[in-house]
Amino acid sequence: MELSLFNILDLLGTVAFAISGALAAMNRKLDLFGIFIIAFVTSIGGGTLRDILIGATPTWMDNTIYIYFIGVVTVLAIIFRNKINYLKTSLFLFDTIGLGVFTITGVEIGLQNGLDPIICITLGAMTGTFGGVLRDILVAEIPVIFRKEIYATASLTGGLAFILLNELGVNTDVIYVVTSLIIISIRLIVVKYRISLPNFDLAPVEKK
Template identity: 50%
Template sequence: MDYLLFIDILGTIAFSISGVLSSMKKRMDVFGILIIAFVTAVGGGTLRDILIGFPVAWMRNLTYVYVIMGTTIFAIIFRKKLVYLRRSIFLFDTVGIGLYTVLGIEKGLAAELSPIICIAIGTMTACFGGVLRDILCNEVPLLFRTKEIYATACILGGFTYFILSEFPLSQGLVFALSGVVVILVRSLAVYFDIRLPSVYGKGDTNELP
């Protein structure tokens, strides 16, 4: 279980920085920045644990709290340097969703849920922190509107996990490869500007009930 904790903390750092940057763009106060960082980092996992009925991880393990606080302070202090890291926000976020997706799937399996629910749980773990962040910032969650390959990358990574599990590979390798699929799909989609197909025909607007 040790490598799971390590992966979880890496994801926590990634999401905290993304949360700090989002909230500072909104010019929130110190407390607001910390809360948004916290919610972005642990929101998805908290919803997952509540839905599954597991104890909420960050309440029993102070590591998360210290990591988020440290990352927040670091990001606020070095905010001027973060200007040069514009692309890193994307990188952090992408690595984060890759890690969280697979972690969510493994928690779902530990609760003996079926594969399709595990994939949903993994995607939720990865994406829900950002949705909560957008709700708290009073915006329509970006996730639902942009046709970006974001949750779709998590879902594909989830299918990869269960396909690879059929082969005689070590769990660590299945874990790593599935995470890499999420990261690759998301990165390639952004690089080549691939988007979800539109479900709306021309002039659909007026015809919808």
């Protein structure tokens, strides 16, 4: 296939989420195939939901490069498992990269299908977050989307920026890069400075 920036971002998100899935599975001490399965589901989850909603064939089914990338990433994650003391930071970083670029692919696919801007932003948020939600459900963590880290908000803000820049006629490749970086930056800044959305002065969610 010829690689457009869109394809590259889609692959980047796939790889980033695969790493986050493999790390989460290692953390849960799953066996070899358990690790591969979580990596696979995390990395294809968001894009598959996006493509099913839009009535298209999931990208990974038409192009084997996704499966090979996920396989290689899983093996690398296993080889480098001794660096596991950095795991939480690594998992957070790769999850954030995946969120940023997958959100963009969701918004873009929505626009290509002539959907209303607010639907495109929603589709972007679903694409960006669904893989991580599946991962967290499968390893029995509280889904990242419900934690204090302003996850969906970063995605929705980036999606909004995408739509605004698109209305202004900015070059698509520039939009991709800028809005991905907006999402990633928001999440990094928010976590660094411990900013959180109001929860109306109610007690925090207890770990189940």
